Amino acid sequence: MAAKKTKAKKSKATAKRAAKKTAKKTAKKTVKKTAKKAVKKAPKKAAKKTAKKTAKKAAKKASTKAAAKKSAKKKSAKKSAARSAEKASKSKSKASSKKPARRTASELALKQRDISISEFFAKNRHLLGFDNPSKALLTTVKEGVDNALDACEEAGALPEIVVEIKQLSESRFRIAIQDNGPGIVRAQVPKIFGRLLYGSKFHRLRQSRGQQGIGISAAGMYGLLTTGKPVSIWTSTGKRKKAHRFELIIDTQKNEPRVTVDEVVQWDVERGTRVEIELEGNYRGGQHSVDSYIRQISLANPHAKLTYIPPKAEAHGDSHEFPRVSNDLPPETAEVKPHPYGVELGVLMQMLRDTNARNVRTCLQGDFARVSARTAEGICKAAEVSSKKRARDVSRDEADRIHKTIQKTKIMNPSTDCIAPIGAELIENALRAEVNAEYYATVTRRPSVYRGNPFLVEVGLAYGGEMLMDQPVTLYRYANRVPLQYQQGGCAITKAVIGTDWRGYHFQQPRGAMPVGPALLMVHIASVWVPFNSESKEAIAHYPEIIKEIRLALQECGRRVAIHIRKQRRAADEAKKRAYIERYIPQLAIGLEEILGLSERQTNQVTKKLEDVLERSRKL
Structure with a gap:
């Protein structure tokens, strides 16, 4: 029984194993079959999917094509409209302005022409000082007064000048x-x-x-440009001569006058000239005003009598009189020849061509200043040019050698009788009339030379009095007795003032700025040719020789003022010590009298001796 049971168990186990094996085999087979089926079915599904996708894409393409056709039609309509508009605009532009064709040299030459100097300055009037209405008003007055002073001095008459400004409207x-x-x-x-x-x-x-021969005619041109009105002139050359009245304008394209009125008139002036210019301007006060200009020009021209009638003065009966301080005219200046040191090579060549001299030696001796026969012979010899050669036959190389030799040759400075300084005494009188100060110092330097041109520097300094301690020094700049009121920062005078160390003369001075103190500075440069930095003549160019002379004159004035300030301080200290002496010596004498039992006479003697001892020690 037991054997049967064991056999049955074994048979069941083998059956289970066999069933498992068969199950595995069948599972593998089914997996393989399903995989094969999946592989076979996959392309069909993918094809279906791709077909669906392609159908969708085709539908989209069809819709986009339809939309594109519609948009294309719209775009084509728009493009056609734009093209038609462009064609219309092109046709209009072609009709109105064609593209510039290339021009030949002969065609370009037909458009070239001369530019007159008046046409140039009409477009660039700022170069002449007509930048703005207020400056234009001042420049016109300045040019007229300068011409009047020159004319009177050349005729030997003490100037009597009237300046009248009448306001016609707000800006005229x-x-x-x-x-x-x-x-x-x-x-x-x-x-x-x-x-x-x-x-x-x-x-x-x-x-x-x-x-330059520009000023007063440029003022008339400015008046013509801004108001369209001509310049009016009255002139008489003598008591028995007829007076004439003119009205004229400038033809700027030709730089020629066009006279509109020329008539003989009755004028109650024996001799003289009157000029009237109507223009657009702006009247204002301050440092750059006409009022300041008239006051400053009276300082530099003490021999002139000035009458100034400002705007609206007729209603108030107000006019400013500046009487003459001196009845002596400035010494008449002589005309000098050009100095060889100031002549450039091109100018030398031109002078050699245009001279009336027979040869090079006589040209150098006769056409230049400070060249003697011996000096001319030495220049020719050093330059290896025959002194007997005709001047107009000198070549460029020979002229170059002569020019270089001149610069190496020692030649005397130009004559100084061509310069007329104001004078130290007249400068001091003018400063006293301008400002109430406690001390005045004036310096007139000896003439010097820049580029062969003689020049001279004068400086006047007024210190103390009513002027403020904490304000910068007031500076008046002059060139040939004419005030310079603009471009102070770009002027050689200002550079020399700032470059001077004023702290050594008891002034305060910030770095790179004007000195601070109760003072007024007046600097005048006189020369046969003042090197202005522009046609408007508002500032002096920075020549080292000019700056050096100005600085030396300023230093001399500064030393005199410093001596005065030290004396003033010493006097103040002395007064303070004297006050102490007068206050305490009597008290000492009373104390000695009580201690020593001195009599009144002895007390007075002690007091006097103490005063003498303290006075001697103070002086030591």
Whole structure:
């Protein structure tokens, strides 16, 4: 029984094992079959999916194509409209302005022409000082007064000048300047007032206020540009001569005058000239005003009598009189020849070509200043040029050698009789009339030379009095007796003042700034050719020789003022010590009298001895 049971168990176990094996085999077979079926069915499903996707894409493409066709139609319509608009605009632009074609040299040459000097300055009037209305008003007065002073001095008459400004509207003024000079010949009036670069002062080396022949005619041109009104001139050359009245304008394209009125008139002036210019301007006060200019020019021209009638003065009966301080005219200056040191190579070549001298030696001796026959011979010998050679036959290389030799040759400085200084005494008198100060110092330097041109520096300094301690020093700049009111920072005078160490003269001075203290400085430069830095003549160029001379004059004035300040401080200390002596010595004498039992007479003797001892010790 037991054997049967064990056999049955074994058979069951084998059956189970066989069943498991068969189950595994069948499972593997089914997996393989399903995998094969899946592999076979996968491309069908993928194909179905791709078909669906392609169908969807095709539908989308069809819809987009339809939309694209519609948009294309719209775009084409828009493009066609834009093209038609462009064609219309192009046709209009072609009709109105064609593209510039390339031009030939001959066609370009037809458009080239001369530019007159008046046409140039009409477009660049700021170069002449007509930047803005207020400055234009001042420049017009300045040019008229300068011409009047020059005319009176050349005629040997003490100047009597009237300046009148009448306000016609808010921005329109009429300026009238009248003098007692020699008058102007009738034929010269249109040229002087109606042509730029016309005058008698440009081609000569002689001290004068005017220099270029531009000023008063440029003022008339500015008046014409801003108001359209001509310049009016009255002139008389003598008591028995007829007076003439002109009205004229400048033809800027030709730089020629156009006279609109030329008539003989009755004028109650024996001799002189009156100019009236109507222009747009702005009248204001301050440092750059006409009022300040008139006051400053009276300082530098003490021989002139000035009458100034400002705007609206007629209603109040107000006019400013500046009487003359001196009845002596400035010494008449002589005209000098150019100095060899100031002549450049091109100018030397031109002078050799244009000279009337027979040879090089006589040209150097006769056409230049301070060249003797011996000096001329030495220059020719050193330059290896024959002194007997005709001047106009000198080549460029020979002229170059002569020019270089001149710079190495020792030649005397130019003559100084061509310069007329104001004078230390007149400067001091003018400063006393301008400001109430406690001390005045004036210096006139010896003449010096820059680029062969003689010049001279004068300085006046007023210190103390009513001026403020904590304000910068007031500076008045002059060139040939004419005030310079603009471009102070760019002027050689200002550079020299700032470059001087004023702390050594008991002034305060911030770094790179004007000195601070109760003082007024007046600096004047006189020369046959003042090197202005622009046509408007507002500042002096920075030549080292000029700056050096100004600084030396300032230092001399500074030393005198420093001596005065030290004396003043010493006197104040002495007064303080004297007050102590007078206060305490009697008390000492009383104490000695009580201690020593001195009599009244002895007490007085002791008091006197103490005062003498303290006085001697104070002086030591």
